[in-house]
Amino acid sequence: MSENKVVLIDGNSIAYRAFFALPLLNNDKGVYTNAVYGFTMMLLKVLEEESPTHVLVAFDAGKTTFRHKTYQEYKGGRQKTPPELSEQFPIIRELLDAFKIKRYELEQYEADDIIGTLAKHANSDLWDVKVITGDKDLLQLVDKNVKVSLTRKGITDVDTYDLQHVEERYGLTPEQIIDMKGLMGDSSDNIPGVPGVGEKTAIKLLKEFGTVENVLESIDKVSGKKLKEKLEDNKEQAVMSKKLATIDVNSPIDVQLDNCEYHNDVSDKVVMLFKELGFNSLLERIDPGASVEAEKPTEKITYDILENVSQSELGANAAIIIECLEENYHHGDILGFGIVCEKGKYFIPTDIALKSDSFVTWLEDETVDKYVSDAKQSIVSLAWKGIHLKGVTFDALIASYLLNPSESAHDIHSIASRLGLNGVSSDEAVYGKGAKQKVPSQDVLGEHIVRKANVLQEIVPKLQDNIEKNEQGDLFYKLEMPLSLVLGEMEQQGVQVDVKRLQDMGSELEDQLKKIEKKIYELVGTEFNINSPKQLGEILFEKLQLPAIKKTKTGYSTSADVLEKLKDKHEVIEEILYYRQLGKLNSTYIEGLLKVVNRETNKIHTRFNQALAQTGRLSSIDPNLQNIPIRLEAGRKIRQAFVPSEKDWVMFAADYSQIELRVLAHIAQDDKLIEAFNNELDIHTKTAMDVFHVSEDEVTSDMRRQAKAVNFGIVYGISDYGLSQNLGITRKEAKQFIERYFESFPGVKQYMDDIVKQAKQDGFVTTMLNRRRYLPEITSRNFNLRSFAERTAMNTPIQGSAADVIKKAMVDMALRIKKEGLNTRMLLQVHDELIFEVPKDEIEILEKIVPDVMEHAIQLDVPLKVDYSYGDTWYDSK
Missing domain, CATH: 3.40.50.1010 (5'-nuclease)
Incomplete structure (x- = not known):
């Protein structure tokens, strides 16, 4: 070798x-x-x-x-x-x-x-x-x-x-592969070959004569009159085809x-790119080596370690770092406090800080302006200690996110680096990462936390200036900053989980799985391990003789797409697919949720990501409560385990109806869309009527389904390929469908043309509340980069404005609940839906104020419509 x-x-x-x-x-x-x-x-x-x-x-x-x-x-x-x-x-x-x-x-x-x-x-x-x-x-x-x-x-x-x-x-020999292509052609490359000659015939001819040229010179010796004619008629084409295939x-x-040369050097760029692309499972397969050594700050820093804290030392306009490791802030695991203000630079160890009445009073003093690196994290970590942080006037993470929505890192070190400052190491360089992560000695820890507070104090005025230059002051101070406080309260509040009901669901699912297992065994006539692809493949494709669609190195493929194609071949396929769905529900969701229930509160305290999606949408993690599958009834039932935390309370859910399409109607100023929403017509039926040129009573369920796919597809900048995949139609049919849609709604087409032109001029697009998304590739000479940017330009104002609307509704709802003196609590945001827990005696007032607040969060030229319902569980509230 x-x-x-x-x-x-x-x-x-x-x-x-x-x-x-x-x-x-x-x-x-x-x-x-x-x-x-x-x-x-x-x-x-x-x-x-x-x-x-x-x-x-x-x-x-x-x-x-x-x-x-x-x-x-x-x-x-x-x-x-x-x-x-x-x-x-x-x-x-x-x-x-x-x-x-x-x-x-x-x-x-x-x-x-x-x-x-x-x-x-x-x-x-x-x-x-x-x-x-x-x-x-x-x-x-x-x-x-x-x-x-x-x-x-x-x-x-x-x-x-x-x-x-x-x-x-x-x-054949490898060289003869070229001759084989010359004779049989290749439809994928449009190489014609000899019409009517397939792989078997080509191989047979080559085994006898060796090459295309020899075959053509020996046509008289070829058996079969038709084959001789085909070869005779396509001599030049066969030679040309061989040349093309060579x-x-x-x-x-x-x-x-x-x-x-390749040196197997997995750089930090690979790690960053994997994170950016969301390839979390692949991250585990690469070894990025030792933890990244960030640039060490060059300037020295002097600070005091406070053993006794007096309010007079701390003053106002203070930059404060409440240091937690990211995944631990929900447990109130605070490592220490760093404060930089006009009177000095201080490190306060956690045990001293939390025992100091004067320091706690300072933290809870609303008249003292405080700059923080992450308001939500700061609020929640202190709330676990019974301390209510107030007076937060600037959140560096949110400001950085609004100014640089395409960046994935908004920690103090990353923000400082983007602003050309080198006053603090990265957290990774100080704490390590993954299994190697640990808290350093107090002198190293104290200096790092104070450095972060010092840099925070430096970057705030720069971030403030940039926010004002971008005309994003209202977005930052009136929407995103107040929202971070609301989200902090929601995270701390958590949502009650009926653990026994979840466990019972798990038992029920296991019973169902056993019944389905038994039925599968009866249908195939033998017992085997259904979860073993190898054994399942042997049963389906050898014992039952079903057509094998795809093979793998270890045997037959039994992936979901393969089984879907076999549905009509045997009734066991439907049972196997259902068995898998229930199995995933049990392992991923039932068992997954049980693992993250807080033992002290019996609640799930999800974390909301406010500074992640470039469109402005919120997401949730640990666990992701926006991702509970609801298409399958067994999945929807998982919501039965989410219950009010008080006796005689109910779960109350309110969601926007077709908010993105309503935003599209407003932004595009399309007369037909505006008219349809103002007249409260079913928008998908209306679209089907216009696209298919039929009356309302002629619209079939399939027409409405296709119209719905196009309506929502347009919002996401769908292509003919994407639509063809969604609807199971050809690309040509999908292309015609999209063209007919634009003919029916010319305002939408005009909007999309105009927004792309505007994006090329400005380099970014904005939402209704002036959230920006930068599109540097919009003027790229590279067609692929440019076309993605154009699609993003079309859909970001729609998705982003819809995100703005529900965020504004959350801030307004929190204020209204306080104004009305209600005990009602906002618990969750799931896409276009808000979930509350409500005392029964407040239901009547909530039925009035929730639609009122949500439908008037932002004024559009079409009405915003909110549907609401309530019940004993989250499931019953829908």
């Missing part, structure tokens, strides 16, 4: 395979990531298994190649690349750069030619070559030292071909194998 091992990856082929093998995924910023995710899974697998010394990823440089001179229709039958895939190629390139993996493309040549040329250069005893592709054409490169791994229908499932495997599979192993590349 050679010391040098080069892996050559067909970038376009693998990206295409990944895109179509995985469902459309997007991260919290709305960027599609399924092709990137699949490509990365393949890449990590290859790097782990092959341990290469050299790696290169080759890409096609453009649509036109030297082959088009031979045959203008080469690759002519291919559908246009979906924009959801095109947008991911720049991310794949960025990922390769982060991995320090060489990538290369060459005008007029394909990735195959680059790989073929490098494989030829490396085809000696000095190199082992592994080619990774989804394209059988590259089998022609197989040689003594060259192996080709072909992906199957998935991404990480591959068949590796050496000389022996090619012989076993085709009965990889150019002498292409004029200017990259050498020595340029492709």
Whole structure:
């Protein structure tokens, strides 16, 4: 075995395979990531298994190649690349750069030619070559030292071909693969071949005659009159097809194998990119090495450690750091306090701070202005200690998020770095990360916390100036800052969980699973491990003889998409799918929720992310209560475990009806949409009437379903490909549907054209309350980057304004509840819905004030509509 091992990856082929093998995924910023995710899974697998010394990823440089001179229709039958895939190629390139993996493309040549040329250069005893592709054409490169791994229908499932495997599979040499393509053609590349000649016939001819040329010279010896005629009539086409299928192993590349060294150095860029893309499961597979050493601050800092705290020392306009490790603030695990004000710089150890009446009084004094790094975290961590932080006038995290919504880090170190300041190390450099995370000695801890407070004091005026320059003062001071206080109260309040009911649900699900298990055994006539893909595959495809749609390295694929296609083949399939759904509900949600119930309060205290999504939407984690599946009745029933925390109280739920479409009508100023909402028409029926040109009573349920998919798809900038996937129709039909929609609602089309022009001029788009989203790629020469930015420009004002509306409603509701002197508590926000717990004697007043507040949060040219209901549990309130 050679010391040098080069892996050559067909970038376009693998990206295409990944895109179509995985469902459309997007991260919290709305960027599609399924092709990137699949490509990365393949890449990590290859790097782990092959341990290469050299790696290169080759890409096609453009649509036109030297082959088009031979045959203008080469690759002519291919559908246009979906924009959801095109947008991911720049991310794949960025990922390769982060991995320090060489990538290369060459005008007029394909990735195959680059790989073929490098494989030829490396085809000696000095190199082992592994080619990774989804394209059988590259089998022609197989040689003594060259192996080709072909992906199957998935991404990480591959068949590796050496000389022996090619012989076993085709009965041909690798060189004859080109001849086979010459005879049978290739529909994916629009290579014509000889009409009517398939793989079996081509192999048979080549086994007898060796090459295309020999076949054509020996037509008289070919058996079969029709076949002779086909060969005779398509001689030139067969020769041309062989030429088209031949990889150019002498292409004029200017990259050498020595340029492709790979050192298995997983940089921090990879880690950051994985986090940004939301590839959390893949993060565990890479070893970023020792914790990142941040730049050490150069200037010295002097501070006092306060053993006795007097209010006079602390003064007003103080920057205060209430230090917690992120995941521990809900337990009130405060590491210490850092305060910087006009009178000095102080570190106060936690035990001293919390025992000091004067310090607690200062914290709770509303007349003392305090700048904090994260208001919600500060409020909640102190609330667990029975202290009510007041007087917060500036939240650096929220300010940074509004100014830099595309950034994922808004801690003090990150903000300071963006502003060119170097006064504090990162938390990671001080505490470590993951399993290695630990609290340092008090002198190291105290200095770090004080440095953070000192930098906070420095950055506040800069952030204030930038907020004012952006005209985002109202958004910051009147919406986001008050909201962080409301969210802090909601987190601290938590939502009561009936633990016994959850446990009973788990038992019920287990009983159901046993019954379904028994039924499955009866239907197939034997017992086996349903959760074992290998055993299930053998039962379905060998015992029951169902058609095997996809195979993996370990046997038959029994993935959900495979089973869905087999639904009408056997009644056991429906039972297996249901068994899996219930199994996931039990493990992920029932058992998952039971793990995070606070034993002291019997409540779940979720954490709301206020500074994450670029659209402004809130999300929740630990646990994610916005993600409880409600399409399945068994999933909806999980909400029965969420109950009021007081006797004779109820759960009260209120949600906006079609808020994004109403926002769209207002922003686009489309007359038909405005009229429909003002006349309280069913918007999906109205859309179906206009698009299909039918009367209201002619609208079928299927027409309304399609119209609904388009209505919501338009909001998210859906493409013909995306709509075709949602509705199970062709891209051509989906394209026509979208065109008819724009004909019916010209105001929407005009809005989308105008907003893209405006974004190109400004470099950003805004919501109704002036939330910004920057789009630097909107003027990019790269079509893929530009098209993603254009789609983002269209949908961000709609999604972002809808987020603004519900945030404003939350702030207004909190004020109204206090004004009315009610005991009612706001507990959760789930998308467009607010959940309260309410004393029964306050239901009547809530029925009036909730719709009043929510429907008047922001004034639109169409009415905002709120539906509400209540019951003994969250489930009953819907």
